[in-house]
Amino acid sequence: MLTAQAVFYYMAAASVASGLLAVTRRNPVQSMLWVLALFLHVAGIFLLLSAEFLAAVQVIVYAGAILIFYLFVVMLLDLPDEEAKPRFGKHWPFAACVGVATTLLAWLAQGAVAPAAGRLPDTGAAFTGSVAELGKALFGPFALPFELASLVLLAAIVGAVVLARKRGERT
């Protein structure tokens, strides 16, 4: 138990630290790399909660896809002005206050609104969070929404291709 706690505190502290570093770095690419560190540590916290699937998705989708996407944008746009300007706007103390207040609220509320046992939905068998459980749910009771979601993605891809075609191009 002690090891798990130690690991958790390391992960949590490293997440906060890399988050802070990400917003304070002057070079956008360095910021990105700190965000990458943040994502990996958050994935570690998910693993500790035995949410393997979420951890994998965190790494694949956020660290793998979205971050690379951001990096591409930063590198393609090449904004030297961004680097020269101060990193924070005038209102950063206000934003910091909001952040601290939210943290305080969460801290105060953690004891107050513990979910009543009876109100939580009955999931039947104990949900272990394993990938196998998730797969069975996706292809069992949730097969239709799963397929529908794939249609939504297909429509999004086709739509993107249609809208991004060159002007005047006849397809």
Place this chain on the structure above:
Amino acid sequence: MIGTVVTQKASGPVLDDLVLVVPELIFVGTALLLILIARRIRKTPVAIVLTVAAAVAAALSAVWFAPAEPTTGFAGMITVDGYATFFRVLIAATVGMTTLLSVRSIVGEEVPRGDYHALLLLAATGMMFSASAIDLLTLYLGLELTTLCAIVLVGIKVDRPLANEAAIKYFLLASFASALLLYGIALTYGATGATDFAGIAAALSKEGLASAPFLLVPLGLVTAGLAFKIAAVPFHAWAPDAYQGASAPVAAFLAAGSKAAGLAALGRVCLVAFGSETEVLSLLLAGLAALSIIAGSVLALSQTDMKRLLAYSSIAHAGYAVLGLLAGTGEGVSAMMTYAFFYVFMTLGAFGVVIALGKRGEELDRYQGLASQRPGMAALMLLFLLSLTGIPPTAGFAAKFVIIQSAVRADHIALAILAVVCSVISAFIYMRVVVLMYMKDPQEAAPSRVPIAVTVAIALAALVTLVGGISPGSLTAWAVSP
């Protein structure tokens, strides 16, 4: 580990479930085929014939495969009952007619034919699922599929800045509405522990709004999200811009199909899921209806663009249709269904005339003297406008009659009076077009020949509008509430 997974009996969908979604399968299959062969389609008619055939097949199969008793499938995700079948047929008809109406706009202009029709079919698939959904998850995904395709269809003419602007506006507002709906669904799940309508209803009957006022938040959010889909005031702002920027057939599809699907979803959610909260719900809906009827009728008065005018008219009609849901009874819902059915055909008809006249049809002033140049077309427009106003012997009158009757039965006398007064106001709007057509001299040359497909679609709409007006009872057997 893997061994145990394989040996466990899968509780997944079987053939019985697939039979329930034959119309949707037809649409998806045709859409995939169109996407695959999009590059090979040299002639537009191929895509049109395929899409119309899919629409006819879907409508027929919706009736043919309809089970005698309401049947749920896919582990309680959808149900196929009279309500679902009714809207499936209506949506299939909308797709078929829209395809016929879009013949000209995709021959003349630079639109990718295969993709255009595939998106149309995918949007219709989403509509059908939202009409048969009995789980908030399916409902949301169905509506989202529809909206996503609709946004692309609005902006499909990438060369037109107006279309781009309309698509962006629609996208932003639709994302916002989708977030509202999703948040409402999440809170509903949090409060009731269920996403299926029966489960929500059961939880609400145990602990309703009276004991848990918090439930007002999810109730309001879900209603607001669905109100956006039918463009009811105050969630209507996207409609005039989207309709104006889109090409006329797409605008017709949005006005008819997307509104019918939204009403179908709203009807089932109000009657089945939130059925025990009729009092609060009817207050919310009464507000939506009253605002939509007033704003739609009054704002339409100052429009000079035909598509904007019809957009405001569609907002007002959404308000009328919602009147049927106030009572929270099966009778009221079937009045709403009747209204939605006739509304779809008269709107498609009115848009059809706009499309038939091409560029000329989109501006109100250019309708001058149409009656002397094209008496047939002017007469058809007159029919649709009379129907939109609600004057006998058209279907619009029959629809308004049953809907106002249901409002009166639900003891919403003030709303019923408001509906009648606003019908009179809306008569000014529609009759302005009639005056221009019949009492002014033509200012420009007669419009060119109309493609046969467009004529067929308009004739079909006119037929339904007339038959519905002469024998309004013909739908009663079909319009069964869930």
